[in-house]
Amino acid sequence: MATSTSTTVFIQIEESEKIEAIEIPPGCTIEEITSVFYAAAEIFEDSGAILKLLDASGSIVPIGHGLEGNSKEEPYKLKIVGDHLANYGLMQSALSEVCDTAAAVSPKDVYDLKESVRMLKQKLDDLEKNPTKAVAAATAATKPNNNTAVATLTAQLSAQMKKVPIAPRLDSHYTHKPKYILTEETKGYIRTPSFDNWSWDDFELFGIFEFMFEDMGLLSEFKIDVETLRKFLMAVRNCYNNNPFHNFKHCFCVSQMMFGIINTTEVHKKLKPIDKLILILSTIGHDLDHPGFNNTYQINAATDLAIIYNDISPLENHHAAVLFTLLSNDETNILANVSDAVYRDARKNIIRCILATDMAKHGEIMAAFKKSAENFNFDDAEHKSLLLQIIVKCSDISNEVRPTHVAEPWVEALLNEFFTQSDTEKAQGLPTAPFMDRDKVTKAGAQVGFIGYVMIPLYELAAKVLPNMEDAIIKPIRESLVYYKEMLEKTPK
16 A cells, blocks of 8 residues: 555565665655666566565565565565566577577678668657657557458457467476465465455466466366466466456456355355356456557557457457467367367357457346346356356456455556557547546546446446345445545545
8 A cells, every 4th residue: 555655675586695675655656666676677678587575484474565664684575486588598599599690691681770760760769859749650550441341450469369368488397397385274265355366476376376277176077188278378368468457367356256256245155167167267268468548449449359359359259369379278178078069059158258248238138137127047047147247347457355454456557558548649640538638537526436436336236136245245345435435535526
């Protein structure tokens, strides 16, 4: 959680005696904090490395808001995990290849390369001098051609889908190693809606995903090969982009909240195995390959996705398409051993659940579920389908169910993503939404409206069918509303 004064933390980089002092000023985003830690470790954020921060007792502490100050005598230990050294090796290999082939390069090739570098430098200089104008020029140059034939766009999408990464470079790190050993206490914690995602790195999240599949009985019921599951999870991670909000950690949080909801309400006892399979795959795939710009932008900018899907939930349709592309690949097809009938039923309802996360459909789905909730029947296929959609929708917008120190960084991440879209829309001359405009919205104002008018009504409606919602799930949301109302009252007018 952000503080009113700067916090100074001391860190010792892994296998080094050097101690760095990092000052965390108030109001900075979690991305800015993370960037400073990467800089202190002297590695690039996109190097593939994962940073783990340990306190004096060796426990993992999240990098972000709420990080407590310490002393130089008892610094945090910053551990670097991942294959950044492998990337460095690849770079050295590439440099060696360039040196080996330099003798065969013609003077014209050298001139062309120098000219390309010169033009790139000019673009960067323009961006530094006038970023808005530079963004507008760049986006105008790359704006899709509205006259492009649908057949061409479809071919482009097919080609794109065939390039879905299977994450071979991570294979040796995870797929063949023993699974993570979780204590019973940790397993119980994972089943709660108050889980703190910031304390776990991506590889540990893989282990938690594996536990959820096992705990719901899906591995045995659908004969899911564990190594295939691990490759599937790594491919999923690679298909989530490095957006401030719509990223792999968000995917995990939505999946884990679904798991927390069905355990807290004990509805998992009434759900069939296929229902649980639908829920976990829907939450895992609900934002795959999200570009960080919403449906409104896709439609107004006439992007390929908007044209292919006729402006109808272009992102959600794309997320589902990416998921089933992964499931059509032999290396990552965790449904390889299910019958055709089960596959068709699962696919139909997974697509329904993912499409339900389009907020444009929110009122329609709420109205349908409200009607079914009056006399809900778990044996009614349509009632069940609507319940699964409602659980996925609750999970998708569930951050305020978690403790404030876990939830608030997600708010800042989402606003960061919104502001980036709004800035781009202004640069491109497209319509903008007030709730995304950095000059018009405040964190407190945005949260008061969203929690009061969207979250609480949705969760109260879900509680008409799901028991035990009030104390563990709805009460924290109400407390979060009070927190942001108080913040709003203190916000300068």
